[in-house]
Amino acid sequence: MIEVKGVSLRYPDGTLALKELDLTIKEGELVYITGPSGSGKTSLLKLLMGMEYPTLGSVKVLGQPIVNGEFGGIRNIRKRIGPVFQELKLVPGRNALENVMMGIRFLDFSRREMKENSVVALEKVGLGHKALSPVENLSWGEAQRVAIARAIARKPGLILADEPTGNLDHDNAVNILNILSSFQQQNTSVVITTHATHLIENQRNITIVHMNNGVISVEKRGDGN
Numbered sequence: 001m002i003e004v005k006g007v008s009l010r011y012p013d014g015t016l017a018l019k020e021l022d023l024t025i026k027e028g029e030l031v032y033i034t035g036p037s038g039s040g041k042t043s044l045l046k047l048l049m050g051m052e053y054p055t056l057g058s059v060k061v062l063g064q065p066i067v068n069g070e071f072g073g074i075r076n077i078r079k080r081i082g083p084v085f086q087e088l089k090l091v092p093g094r095n096a097l098e099n100v101m102m103g104i105r106f107l108d109f110s111r112r113e114m115k116e117n118s119v120v121a122l123e124k125v126g127l128g129h130k131a132l133s134p135v136e137n138l139s140w141g142e143a144q145r146v147a148i149a150r151a152i153a154r155k156p157g158l159i160l161a162d163e164p165t166g167n168l169d170h171d172n173a174v175n176i177l178n179i180l181s182s183f184q185q186q187n188t189s190v191v192i193t194t195h196a197t198h199l200i201e202n203q204r205n206i207t208i209v210h211m212n213n214g215v216i217s218v219e220k221r222g223d224g225n
């Protein structure tokens with residue numbers, strides 16, 4: 001599903017954000033990436049989304065290599081990813097439903113499926129009643145859930161969520177993690193960055209990637225059996 005081999009990422013200003021990472025993520029795996037601010041979590045997700053390219057090493061996502069210049073391949077990979085960006089990237093002036101629908105308009109859904117998927121996704125995140133609200137009228141936590149609905153409406157093979165619980169209260173954060181992790185049962189791999197390590201303390205059958213200053217250590221937690 002995901003194969004990262006010997007990957008370093010250096011930004012044009014010289015910052016070495018990722019240092020010789022090796023990481024394999026299988027189908028249906030639920031992975032949390034944790035670590036201090038600036039440790040490289042978003043950089044790693046961007047690499048997996050094909051928004052950055054490795055300076056060294058190789059990255060394969062959904063069986064396809066992420067290579068600079070091969071936009072056709074990357075476009076195909078992106079179609080199968082449900083991204084949740086740290087800065088949300090909602091479109092102002094549009095309501096919640098329109099935002100979710102815009103997120104899936106270039107996929108191979110019919111107009112009817114697009115609307116159905118979007119309505120169901122909004123209901124899943126508890127925002128069915130806000131479908132027609134302009135996104136700028138939503139609270140931050142609600143906006144965050146619209147961004148998550150937009151990702152899951154795509155019916156993705158891989159969910160990449162950057163701090164999806166960042167500004168949510170405890171109950172909403174748990175709810176969002178439950179929704180995202182429920183995709184694991186559908187053989188979707190789910191990768192979530194989070195500072196909220198207390199929320200995953202008791203979770204089983206997960207992988208935790210601890211990041212520190214661009215270096216990772218991987219902890220596999222079984223199902224306890």
Ligand SMILES: Nc1ncnc2c1ncn2[C@@H]1O[C@H](COP(=O)(O)OP(=O)(O)OP(=O)(O)O)[C@@H](O)[C@H]1O
Pocket residue numbers: 011012013015016017035036037038039040041042043044086
């Ligand atoms: N486009 C960029 N150009 C140069 N440096 C960058 C760029 N993006 C990130 N960095 C640097 O790379 C390092 C890792 O940043 P990154 O955003 O991946 O951290 P993070 O773990 O996601 O942090 P946070 O928890 O605050 O979101 C930081 O030192 C950051 O300043």
Ligand SMILES: [Mg+2]
Pocket residue numbers: 041042043086162
């Ligand atoms: Mg980040």
